[in-house]
Amino acid sequence: MKVFPTTLRWRLSAVIAVVSALVAIALSVLVRTEFVSMQVDDARRLQDERIQLVLRDYVRTGQAVLGSTLDSPDVPAELLQAVRGGQRATYLERTPNGSVIWAAAEIDGKVLSLRSSYQDRDAALADLDEVLLISSAAVVGAGTLLGVVLGARMSRRLRLAAVAARHVADGDQDVRVHDAIGDRPQDETSDLARAVDAMADALQERLVAERRVTADIAHELRTPVTGLVTAAELLPPGRPSEMVRDRVRVLRGLVEDILEVARLDTATERAELTELVLGDFVRRRVTAILPEAEVRVAAQDPVRTDPRRLERVLVNLLLNARKHGKPPVTVEVDGAVLRVRDHGPGFSAELLRDGPSRFRTGSSDRGGGHGLGLTIAVAQARVLGGELRFANAGEDDGGGAIATLELPRS
Incomplete structure (x- = not known):
């Protein structure tokens, strides 16, 4: 299924393009309608003046002049009906071979008619249609370009605001949304940025x-x-x-x-980095902390990290697996990636969605506790420059909780 862009930039551009097209179509229809009406009125007036000249000459000389005819069989029935009773009328006839403008008048029981070509006016209408089409395309193109420019500017400010807000949510106290998007222009985006900054300051x-x-x-x-x-x-x-x-x-x-x-x-903790081989380090620590756990080393890569803090993370993950999960517990090392898995009920949906929270243990199926072990592990991993992620294994894979620590490589 084709996915259409749904960003604010393209939505605004699409709206302006549609509005521009509707305005261009409406103006083109109005101009064309007025032009056609003026052409018809002018042709009828001119043809009526001609038939009057023909009538005067016919009364004076008895001859049909200027190409007029008496009782022509080609006169449209509508025109014949209109001139009955001594009337004078004009009629525009559209035919496959071209348009014709008629004028007729009844005199002495006869119908004196005059026929002229309308081709020159149809050609003028065709030229107008071409001009209107080009003008409409230009208006739609200019409107779309304007929409893209305005949408890009607004979308860029909103993207900058979103990035800054994410930094604030991640704990960066020096970032403010209003500084990220700038002071100009002063619009609703600036008001939103100031409101978000005020909320961030209050929460901080x-x-x-x-x-x-x-x-x-x-x-x-x-x-x-x-x-x-x-x-x-x-x-x-x-x-x-x-x-x-x-x-x-x-x-x-x-x-x-x-x-x-x-x-x-306080975000003032700093890691004391040293280079070590992660697989050997983990194997020694796991043997001392949880001897029944299985250690698997898929790849050995040196990492530059703080052994004390890394041990703290590993201990907390192992204790969490032993206390809240079920055996067997496996520890896998793959380069700079460390995974601890148990085969218990898995992490709660709240923890997977929001991350560990102090004094909240999540699902009661994983036992009690103060909820500080994983909180400390996440914070220590952040000090190490790594990332600690949580997931649950699928039922087909035996279930259980999986904690993955990714450390920066040397």
Whole structure:
């Protein structure tokens, strides 16, 4: 099926072209109609003057002059009907051989008629049709060109605004839509840009305030949690003590995760890059973190990355697969691409659509949690200059969740 362009540029151009064509057609029809009417009126007037001269000469001399005839059998029936009773009339006859203008008058029971060619006026009408056709084509072409120019200008400003808005959505705090599209012309696009910038500023202020509160709370909790850890270690052995120590460890891990998220939110984290072979690195780390996972190395390529941050991403992905998925868990390395897959229920539709969100675990089928592991993994991958993507395997392929980390090559 053929797909027609639906961008604003081509829509505006099409509308202007259609309007130009309609205006050109309407004006051409109006001009042609008026021209035909003037031609007919002028031909009838001239023919009527001629028949009057013929009548005067006929009354005076009894002879039909100027090519006129008496009781001609070629006179149209409509004209004969019109001159009955001593009347005078004109008639335009269209024939396959050309148009003819008639004039006739009844005198002494006879019909005196005069016939003249209309070919010269038809030729003038044909010349006018050609001029109108060329003029209409020129008007439509000029209108279409104007539509393309105006549409291209407006479309370009909107595209620039969309690109700038995407940068703002990606967290670039220095980009503003109004600066991207410029100050001229001052139209609805400029108003929209200012409104988007105002909304971005308001959202940015709210996010900064929320991040500051989160970081402050985490810092305030760190000291009492450290005290809780120390106190829990002093408890006497027993099942209640183990439960307390376990919960305190969970709380301490949560506080540390929140502090890490707060640091990553500031966008000031920088990777300490070093070159390593990704396959060997992943094989060693997976063996220590999740021994039952299967490691497959399709291709070995050196990558320049931060081993500490890469290990953090890998640990979070493996723990997420073990906690929320089902075995077997496979880790595949293909050059600078790392994939972690489980065979559980897969990621939720919300996570696939919006990405990981802190304190939201998505589908209940994948268990509970605080929703910080994948959030930290995505942020750390961004610091590394890579991209972390999430997908679900098809049912025919066994199902499960797939996390793909693509690192920049050396």
